[in-house]
Amino acid sequence: MQKRENLLYVGIDLHKESHTAVMVNCWNEKLEVVVIENKPSEFRKLVEKINRKSNHLGLEPIYGLENAYSYGRSLAVWLIEKGYIVKDINPALAYDQRKSAPMLRKNDEHDAYCVATVLINQLHTLPDAKPKDNEWTLSQLVNRRDLLVKDGIRFKNGLHEQISMAYPSYSKFFSEIDGKCAMYFWKTYPSPVHLQAKTAEELTIEFKEISRIAKKDKAELILDCVQNDGNTFREYQESRDFITTSLVRDLEHQKEELAGLDQEIEKILLSFDYKLTSMPGIGTSVASKLIAEIGDIRRFSNADKLARFAGVAPVKFSSAGKGKEQSSRQGNRQLHGLFYFLAVTMVSKPKNGVPNHPVFYDYYMRKIGEGKTKSQALVCIMRRLVNIVYGMMKNKTEYREPIREEKQ
Template sequence: MAFWERYPSPPSLEGVSVKQLTIFLLEASSNTCSVKKASEILKLVKEDGNTVREHQETRDFLVKSIVRDISFKKQEMRYVERELKGLMSLLDVQLDTMPGIDLVTASALIAEIGDVRRFPNANKLARFAGIAPVYFGSGGKGREQKSKQGNRALHTLFYNLAVQQVQVAKGSKLPRNPVFHAYYQRKLKEGKTKGQALVCIMRRLVNIIYGMMKHKTTYELPIIKEEEVFNKV
């Protein structure tokens, strides 16, 4: 953001030395960008040659305008998040204690579910979210199919949350939620597709979210030994 605001186009770097650009980048990036990065940028600009276009000043103005707009929206997001934190503390619902649920996701879940007490049990909430299967048939014969009804926004929230539960960290290769990861792998071994396995996780998540909201409890990750996780993969 700082770079594009100061240097909206290659011509704006004309006459800038490696040392000058390095000092700017170090300050703007909290010392994460080095001399190497500054050298690479100036090298690429030199290789491109003259890139000045018609109405270049107007083009630069537009780039800076976009940066200012993004900066304004980021500031507004901070204001909104601060307001959300206040509202969440009043509700005393601790959904963000569960891996994969941040302030925004927790707020979205509460907004879509509303007062969880309006659902007699987790099954009703699952049906409301379109996660519970629907039975098609008559005369004692039929089959269950995935529901395409229900609150689709809430369904999407549970789907994204389910995906995060089975993700594995790139660095450590450890699953974010070992219990759900092991459960997901077990469902795949049972012959279910990835989509079907995720639906199973979504249904379990409904039970957990329902209980956390109804009883205002925190999420406690069940203890599972590391070797048990990898043995189930």
């Protein structure tokens, strides 16, 4: 174990364009301040200044970065590759250190000093920074995919708004507004005025070029609905038609980008050698989100710590030996939402009445029988899922179906 008095503590406040580093000794004395731009050519200058100071004092430098996985990721990777010790400082710890001062100050130099103070006080409990390229790239792909999915929802809502004015009965002939035939129809016939003199036979031929299963009944239904809706033409119809076709183009582009992203995610998932998709209910999208949010599974020594990180484990509030456990509102809320989604999926019953996962459903009903509410029973399912996901990632094993207890 390293002795605190033998180290030179370097706290770094990270920003998009620049970083501020403060050198501090074990007695919390500020020695020097260095400001650099956030680019690799400046990193060497920072290290050279720190090395000169550490050699002069006969100390070994140790770096503390406030969230080494965001703006400071490039610096963290560079320092680790050069063989330096880099600790990841949770921003909440630096915030608490800053708030504990009798006079509140907020500037880059003081923030860096607070990071260095946390590094001194919690040296042996802080985690090492381990920014890996595959984990970072996967998280970027997952974030990009989430944004595209949200864009698709906005585009479809906008298309619903436009189509409902031009075709009030559109839901009768297209159950999915973004299907192949539907997208072709909205782009070619954004309003009924473009359907004038169009016969059912001609429309059927066009649909068959898009989908082989297109039938004449579909075209006849469209024309009948348009006729029964009456005249929906309004002034400035051309401008609204442009909006409709523009939204269709956006949806088509969104689908192409989404398909490309899914391919990239599938490729990068191979580098992790995890077999999460072998578990029912976990597809490529959910598996990639789990890995992106959890990161390096080795930083959790057991499943209990992963459960606390995900906000699944209860928190005990007590005083004078009295108190009770309550559900946690802390932890990674994205990861918490993923486990909640999985728990609901496991105990859900599709239209056939058979639960998606009989073993989890039996466990869910048993907990309800013990007096727990449905929400509490779902938390129990989430806790079990945490154990399973942790074991699969830790040992890189496939999912093994639990033995189902036969009812007496």
